[in-house]
Amino acid sequence: MYIQRKIEAEVLSMAEAYPVVTITGPRQSGKTTLTKHLFPDLPYYSFENPDVRLLAETDPRSFLHSTFSGAVFDEIQNVPSIISYLQQIVDEHKTEKTFVLTGSNNFSLINHVSQSLAGRTAILKLLPFSLQEVSSFLNRSTDEIMLQGFYPATFQSKLAPSKIYRNYYETYLERDLRQLIQVKDLSLFQKFIRICAGRIGNLFNASAIATEVGVSVKTIQSWTCVLEASYVIFRLPPYYENINRRLIKASKLYFYDVGLAAYLLGIEETAQLERDPLRGALFENMVVMEFLKKRFNKGLDSNLYFYRDSHHSEVDLISKSANSLEAFEIKSAQTFHPDFLKGLFKFKNLSEKLREMALIYDGELQSQVKGVDVMNFRNMNSISN
Secondary structure, X not given: OOOOOOOHHHHHXXXXXXXXXXXXXXXXXXXXXXXXXXXXXXXXXXXXXXXXXXXXXXOHHHHHHOOOOEEEEEOHHHOOOHHHHHHHHHHHOOOOXXXXXEEOOHHHHHHHHHHHOOOOEEEEEOOOOOOOOOHHHOOOOHHHHHHHXXXXXXXXXXXXXXXXXXXXXXXXXXXXXXXXXXXXXXXXXXXXXXXXXXXXXXXXXXXXXXXXXXXXXXXXXXXXXXXXXXXXXXXXXXXXXXXXXXXXXXXEXXXXXXXXXXXXXXXXXXXXXXXXXXXXXXXXXXXHHHHHHHHHHOOOOOOEEEEEEOOOOEEEEEEEEOOXXXXXXXXXXXXXXXXXXXXXXXXXXXXXXXXXXXXXXXXXXXXXXXXXXXXXXXXXXXXXX
């Protein structure tokens, strides 16, 4: 069963405006399914397939000549050299062809695309499902939603989420990442990823992680860049504009998928998640990613930040648009408490740009309290960001 993606309209719009559309995102986020669904008449080539890859590498001109009406090239980063040849084809036949490129290695893909196809391609990012896309599954408990995560495979298989994520981790992450960084001691890298999962929602401290893993700070920084480029982790930057206080300058660490993070923490059942000390952090992770998915599905970059200062004032999420801000507090609790709003009110006193405030939590009360919208996380679609 095909689940409609919110990014579809943006992909089709960009295909009208550009001869090439590049869709990047984590492995197994649904890029192949999406492109086949939206462009059923275009021939499809997967460069994961060795013989297709060999043909494209050895005789790229002949290979591209056979795609007269355009094509879908899946996992294009496996044959980066063909992008240069594609540039010539696109320039010669600007209105005659449509090419759709997909790839799961953001650094490698974007590097080649930006060099050869500058001005010729739109670049979009497809993350795993959003809450809105799988709304029919939202009658499940919050712990079940977080444990399952949002990768399409978890909605298509009868296997337990922990088994799906184990296979995903071993098949894709370890293989891809080992190719990128050529890890000599895989156990250290595995330890690093799990330590990152244990620090969800916390400030990223490369020095502290390096000490815990037993490698250099430079190595941790390199590994972090690889995890970010592979859409495993996301670092949320701090907001610091025009506020006269000592502000935290480190970013906060999140995972692109809460289900993968739960797996890395060794959580296999909802009973474990219910009592896990990181449950609140995982809930926060899930909500932050919903905001990010909404931006990406519109073809927009992230406009998200967090606020924290040395006086312990903190706001979980800040959304910036032009000269206005929206501030969000995120709580996994099911019962509303006025203390949840303290950070929002303190930030309101500091910033003249703040226009809207909201508390996103797991409770049933949905109202407005002293100018703050209080809503259940399942109803986040009403937020524009």
